[in-house]
Amino acid sequence: MKAEILCVGTELLLGDIVNTNAAFIARELARLGIDVYNQSVVGDNPQRLKESLELALERNDMVIMTGGLGPTYDDLTKETVAELFGRKMVLHQPSMERIERFFQHYRRVMTDNNRKQAYMPEGATVFPNDNGTAPGLAVEQDGKIAILLPGPPREMTPMFLDAVVPYLEQFSGSTLYSTNVHLFGIGESQVETILKEMMVSSQNPTIAPYAKEGEVRLRVTASAKSGEEAKAMVEPAVEKIKEILGEYIYGIDVGDLQTALVKALQSKNKKVAFAESCTGGYLAKRLTEVPGSSSVFDCGVCSYANEIKERILHVSHQTLADFGAVSEQTAKEMARGVRELSGADIGVSTTGIAGPGGGSEEKPVGLVYVGIATEDSCEAYELRLSRGYQDEREYIRYLAGSHAFHLCLKTLERL
Template sequence: GNRLLMGNYTMPLRGRQARRDWPPRRHNGGANSSAVHMSRFYQLKGLIPVNASAEILCIGTEILLGNIVNTNSREISCGLAELGVGVYRHTVVGDNPERLREALAAAFERSSIVITTGGLGPTYDDLSKETIAGYFGVPLELHEPSSRHLHCYFHKVGRQMTENNLKQAMMPRGCIVLENHNGTAPGAIVEGGGKTAIMLPGPPREMLPMFREQVMPYLARRSDHVLVSHSIHFFGIGESALEAQLRDEMERMENPTLAPYAKDGEVMLRVTARAHTKQEAEEMTAPVVQSLCERFSQYIYGVDVGDLQTAAVRALTEKGLKAACAESCTGGYVSKRLTDVPGCSAVFDCGVTSYANEIKERVLGVARETLARYGAVSEQTAREMADGVRRLAGADIGVSTTGVAGPGGGTEEKPVGLVYVAVSSEWYSDVKELRLGRGIETGERDYIRYIAASHALSMLLEAAAKKP
């Protein structure tokens, strides 16, 4: 399709290895222990077999009680998938030493790599390091660089460091220490007997950078294979419909593989190849991606572009176009999603949330006769809203939404879920009627508003692509 955007596929690890804090260092115990750079380990091939598997063990009673949402497992699983490391189980265990020991032993019975999050704090119930050190039969010893980091941190924030804070600097003998640049708790990697335990802090803002910048390079460089994935983004076709058309290929193909994922009214198809080098893997995925893009061009809005709003902002930027939004039922959702994208200020002029008919008429210039004859929820009103906001902002493209988001307000003629989305420009204009109601009570309104906004972004992208 002429609106297809190709993103630049980049391994999240690229560019991170040049950081001054990379590589991490192995802790051999004691104040005078020597630091061994990770590059020594990177020269060893085959330490992570092709069929390597990992388990994620999240530690914290607050997770079990529902006090916090566990997003760490998802982030770690996504990163491991990029490396070709299979994840077959997520476990959550409370701050109980006996249950933690049982969960750790069970995880190592099934997997060669166990990644834990949480339990690295200074309090008595933070027991991850003690438990894992006990499993590997090694003592905890003071890690002087971590101790200095703690003293510097508390001095910087002007607080007195209590004695129990030093617990965070106690590390298993022989471990690889993972520096924490966003908090006080360092992580650690412990190896032994063909098993690897990777300990990460619980707070996501500390865990994710440590995992992405230190753990993923550690795992990637110990592997004897490379995994390359490209994500093809679809809009306007459901996961089941896409899978039905691809079932033969999905069953037949072993390398590369195809895997569809549904998310918020869109479908992402991941094409993944495993090879000895990145170039080999890219050469394996390229013809598959090209063939799929040609076959499903009417539904694909990009490859490796992230999401609809990012694709729309990129398309507007490439064409040097400005956009404006007039929204009724979506209540500013289209504008919000556009402004989520860095750099949108160069292409997004304004958004008008015009719930009241008076505002549609006075601000956007919708004709009173149109509102009286067809109503606010109509093709005609949507078209005039898009025209009006484009004139108001002096933009190149205007988009609009008007509809019945529910849960009330629907009629037999205009039921809940009826939405009109319009786009206006000098070279291309269109209006779509959507029937988004699913007849459910919980979440219906949010679903209708989100999907309607997605259609508006898709039409904005279409208009930008059609600009001569």
């Protein structure tokens, strides 16, 4: 089955928002084994919307559209699909009641044009919206399918997972099962070189690498008649990857480094504290993104100034004078200092040059030290994070955090 993703919205054409919907839907369709060869964006213009929709249905079996389901006069996706498929617009009473309840619940005033959102092309399958007023829908005709979803990601994403995935599974004869192996400290090309033979020879399950911000994720996906059967096909492949790349694997189906770290801390009943210089709160921010992180994290100090490093973290004046703030010695004393200040089991520190200014021949932009202090050890690790590109501040800060989390995970293994 072949699908096109067609996103509707003038705000996309003007670049006012980034099209995260297309990426989300593409990823989900790949998981379902539905091929996507084209993605398109068109504005809230009836003529061009119609042309794009016709083209999408001409070259594909299915079009998945987002946007243009709102209450205003320029929201025309439903009407355009109804016209193309020769269907009348009819009231969908459950949607009307749901919209009325939504307005009551949030004590907002319901206007006449909100009622328009309860009208559907006759015979459509309706997907309820738990996070907004616009229901989604699917219309089938002559072997072609149009699926229409609301534009805001917070409405579209849960609707897709809860209602569209089950709807789409009927078109796929088989069930998919995927496991993600998360790696850190190895590049995508290196992973490909090492696993090349296995990746090429294994067709079911497939093994696909995805690189993102210093990490590599290997997705192992099997297709079978049942979920259990597919799972049983995935497991031996994952075991083999563990044998080959075990030292780089930080988790299986674990999401990201910060989530892996929170889980590892929870399972060992340990707490972590951060002393951040160059990352300026980024470690704390990323860790506290994880719901439930409060059980493993009490305290972070962002010590941007040397005086704060001395006074709050008790880094010695002599260390700062002799080696500078960006040094192995300072990193160690910061980690030790925040561990003692907070009473945590592990103290983690960062100090470095994030740029764009502040670099020198001796201490260039991208030089970062991570300190890790435990009850009986204190280590510092030197990182060189610049790739020689312009404007790397965000990248260096992010990657310093990833390394700090990874080093913390490694330290936890032996506690």
